[in-house]
Amino acid sequence: xxxxxxxxxxxxxxxxxxxxxxxxxxxxxxxxxxxxxxxxxxxxxxxxxxxxxxxxxxxxxxxxxxxxxxxxxxxxxxxxxxxxxxxxxxxxxxxxxxxxxxxxxxxxxxxxxxxxxxxxxxxxxxxxxxxxxxxxxxxxxxxxxxxxxxxxxxxxxxxxxxxxxxxxxxxxxxxxxxxxxxxxxxxxxxxxxxxxxxxxxxxxxxxxxxxxxxxxxxxxxxxxxxxxxxxxxxxxxxxxxxxxxxxxxxxxxxxxxxxxxxxxxxxxxxxxxxxxxxxxxxxxxxxxxxxxxxxxxxxxxxxxxxxxxxxxxxxxxxxxxxxxxxxxxxxxxxxxxxxxxxxxxxxxxxxxxxxxxxxxxxxxxxxxxxxxxxxxxxxxxxxxxxxxxxxxxxxxxxxxxxxxxxxxxxxxxxxxxxxxxxxxxxxxxxxxxxxxxxxxxxxxxxxxxxxxxxxxxxxxxxxxxxxxxxxxxxxxxxxxxxxxxxxxxxxxxxxxxxxxxxxxxxxxx
Amino acid sequence: xxxxxxxxxxxxxxxxxxxxxxxxxxxxxxxxxxxxxxxxxxxxxxxxxxxxxxxxxxxxxxxxxxxxxxxxxxxxxxxxxxxxxxxxxxxxxxxxxxxxxxxxxxxxxxxxxxxxxxxxxxxxxxxxxxxxxxxxxxxxxxxxxxxxxxxxxxxxxxxxxxxxxxxxxxxxxxxxxxxxxxxxxxxxxxxxxxxxxxxxxxxxxxxxxxxxxxxxxxxxxxxxxxxxxxxxxxxxxxxxxxxxxxxxxxxxxxxxxxxxxxxxxxxxxxxxxxxxxxxxxxxxxxxxxxxxxxxxxxxxxxxxxxxxxxxxxxxxxxxxxxx
Numbered sequence: 001x002x003x004x005x006x007x008x009x010x011x012x013x014x015x016x017x018x019x020x021x022x023x024x025x026x027x028x029x030x031x032x033x034x035x036x037x038x039x040x041x042x043x044x045x046x047x048x049x050x051x052x053x054x055x056x057x058x059x060x061x062x063x064x065x066x067x068x069x070x071x072x073x074x075x076x077x078x079x080x081x082x083x084x085x086x087x088x089x090x091x092x093x094x095x096x097x098x099x100x101x102x103x104x105x106x107x108x109x110x111x112x113x114x115x116x117x118x119x120x121x122x123x124x125x126x127x128x129x130x131x132x133x134x135x136x137x138x139x140x141x142x143x144x145x146x147x148x149x150x151x152x153x154x155x156x157x158x159x160x161x162x163x164x165x166x167x168x169x170x171x172x173x174x175x176x177x178x179x180x181x182x183x184x185x186x187x188x189x190x191x192x193x194x195x196x197x198x199x200x201x202x203x204x205x206x207x208x209x210x211x212x213x214x215x216x217x218x219x220x221x222x223x224x225x226x227x228x229x230x231x232x233x234x235x236x237x238x239x240x241x242x243x244x245x246x247x248x249x250x251x252x253x254x255x256x257x258x259x260x261x262x263x264x265x266x267x268x269x270x271x272x273x274x275x276x277x278x279x280x281x282x283x284x285x286x287x288x289x290x291x292x293x294x295x296x297x298x299x300x301x302x303x304x305x306x307x308x309x310x311x312x313x314x315x316x317x318x319x320x321x322x323x324x325x326x327x328x329x330x331x332x333x334x335x336x337x338x339x340x341x342x343x344x345x346x347x348x349x350x351x352x353x354x355x356x357x358x359x360x361x362x363x364x365x366x367x368x369x370x371x372x373x374x375x376x377x378x379x380x381x382x383x384x385x386x387x388x389x390x391x392x393x394x395x396x397x398x399x400x401x402x403x404x405x406x407x408x409x410x411x412x413x414x415x416x417x418x419x420x421x422x423x424x425x426x427x428x429x430x431x432x433x434x435x436x437x438x439x440x441x442x443x444x445x446x447x448x449x450x451x452x453x454x455x456x457x458x459x460x461x462x463x464x465x466x467x468x469x470x471x472x473x474x475x476x477x478x479x480x481x482x483x484x485x486x487x488x489x490x491x492x493x494x495x496x497x498x499x500x501x502x503x504x505x506x507x508x509x
Numbered sequence: 510x511x512x513x514x515x516x517x518x519x520x521x522x523x524x525x526x527x528x529x530x531x532x533x534x535x536x537x538x539x540x541x542x543x544x545x546x547x548x549x550x551x552x553x554x555x556x557x558x559x560x561x562x563x564x565x566x567x568x569x570x571x572x573x574x575x576x577x578x579x580x581x582x583x584x585x586x587x588x589x590x591x592x593x594x595x596x597x598x599x600x601x602x603x604x605x606x607x608x609x610x611x612x613x614x615x616x617x618x619x620x621x622x623x624x625x626x627x628x629x630x631x632x633x634x635x636x637x638x639x640x641x642x643x644x645x646x647x648x649x650x651x652x653x654x655x656x657x658x659x660x661x662x663x664x665x666x667x668x669x670x671x672x673x674x675x676x677x678x679x680x681x682x683x684x685x686x687x688x689x690x691x692x693x694x695x696x697x698x699x700x701x702x703x704x705x706x707x708x709x710x711x712x713x714x715x716x717x718x719x720x721x722x723x724x725x726x727x728x729x730x731x732x733x734x735x736x737x738x739x740x741x742x743x744x745x746x747x748x749x750x751x752x753x754x755x756x757x758x759x760x761x762x763x764x765x766x767x768x769x770x771x772x773x774x775x776x777x778x779x780x781x782x783x784x785x786x787x788x789x790x791x792x793x794x795x796x797x798x799x800x801x802x803x804x805x806x807x808x809x810x811x812x813x814x815x816x817x818x819x820x821x822x823x824x825x826x827x828x829x830x831x832x
Binding site for chain 2: 021023028029031032034038039040041111112114115117118169170174175189190191192193195212214216217218219220222223226227229230232233388389390391392393394395396400430431432433434435
């Protein structure tokens, strides 16, 4: 306890301290607090504690009740009926009804929430509201990932009586949110913190445990960590890998590893080959690069062991769809890589270089690039790296298509239909951030992804995704490097953080 | 004098228009647009178009510029894309913490610097001639962010006196007088970082000028007529030596309004520098331009003030036009 704080403590009326406050830290400003109009982590990390979804996901990313206390699915998996809790209230006291759900999906999520718009938006035929506590989603065809796409991160429910009518993009409630979640918005101090207080009328018994939740904005990850160690902060949403060893020896701090975080999960750091360019449209060159990069070393030196080598185009976190040995043939083998490059007609020139390749990436991924540069130099490929900030990189890669290679961390999400499909289907080529950057066109792949999305039976879906992954492994439009893990850390005195989800403080004690 | 002032004040709006024009086209010429940071990932083409249309980014650049300047004239700086709030509101919420950091740090570092510079020029002892300048150079050579970490390590971790970062205590929300005490308490370390990183420049500059002045004939005359070494410096040399120091202090002020980014980042201080960086990263055009506008006004006003202070300190400088 700081000396000065102690002095202040004595001066302050006693009432303040009856409150229990949970202090979290994240790295950037939310800007606004409407989780319905963006998929950005920076908003969801704050707003997901204020709003709720129809369901939430447990640690294994399986659905459990949230606003909907129960649901049923028709046999053909086309009609989904949700029963909304009768005791669910907005923070202003009005009840949460099926009208709110209908409004949110039709007027907000299907227009402005990019993931839900592109996934569910295309599947839903109609949303019916037979009574205030019952909402029915009618789909055009069966769609298995439906339920996992309804948590607060993918589909936060907004109050119709606040937002309608008007454009939710410019609504004043974006800065003064009225939700139905565990915490009530109190104050947003820009650049500093967002203060929330306990929702006393929350529908889940015993939650939340804390009277106040303060989410602080601390941009620097080192001082975030120091604040956690000194007890100023109880929970931080990322831990730099380089600090892991030191932290593991500190019993006052508990580290949680997850393959998912709010805003995305099951991420694979991936090289995109530009299939419109001569060199990278050559399959032998693509295979050579796959053989030349030492991915084990990347896990050790770049990720500090926090992750694993990608063994398939779909992350191991989606275990039912993941094919463990899909990429088996591409072992780390520089000799083989050199052979392939010789075959492709790229001989070493006098300076020992076979070809130059240009790679575009975000600055924070520069360590991956360094490792790749060294590996590729050994087989005669000179990597020229261009680190561009996020906005510039997105427009260079997806708008101008000005790259040979790029390196992006693609998150698969809870279901392959959310975050895998977008990278491979030909309808997703164009000036769209984080889409099919390779410009990969394969009609078979397109139809397999469509079929897999419509199939209800998990085994049959898995078979389709297996087929997809084997084709991708042969065609190699991308090269899948490593699967990342998300690290969060918290004070060991506390427990119950749902660190894989948006409303991580819901059950914290 | 009055004519000069009027002329200078009239220059301000003209310069502002030029600055805004250049920056408007520069920031729009930078690759990228606000879509990726506004929508998150998984964006569709039509959603992209929707955002572009919503913020009127599909119009030709000159038209956008015209609209922007038309709004500026009516005092409307537009809305920040990222914060969904008026640009002036956003800047208003961040400028106070910055001024809280910048004004005291410049005042303290310049007055302390002038005093120490004077001390080191006055005395012939080894400690003030060598060790003071050397130690200040060492401190100033430490990169700001590292100096910040160092101070956190000493004062927060080892001694456990001051908080690690932030502007207020998040766990307890204080009100009234306690709130201000809490802010002052949190201000200490970032302020110390800023003061230490600026100190050497003033000390060394003043010392150098004073060392030059005391070799001039007038100084010998002053001493010959009976003034002591110190009296001669205070009543004659200091006035001459302080002119470049005033320029440096004036520049410091302008620079630090956004130049305290590193200190603000290390100490999670909610200032304007961090806001500027963030606005550029997410291509929040109205916010970037708004910050630049405010900043330009501050810099120009400060330059004007610096010039006025010059005339007060040195009567040889006047604003009469030549010929």
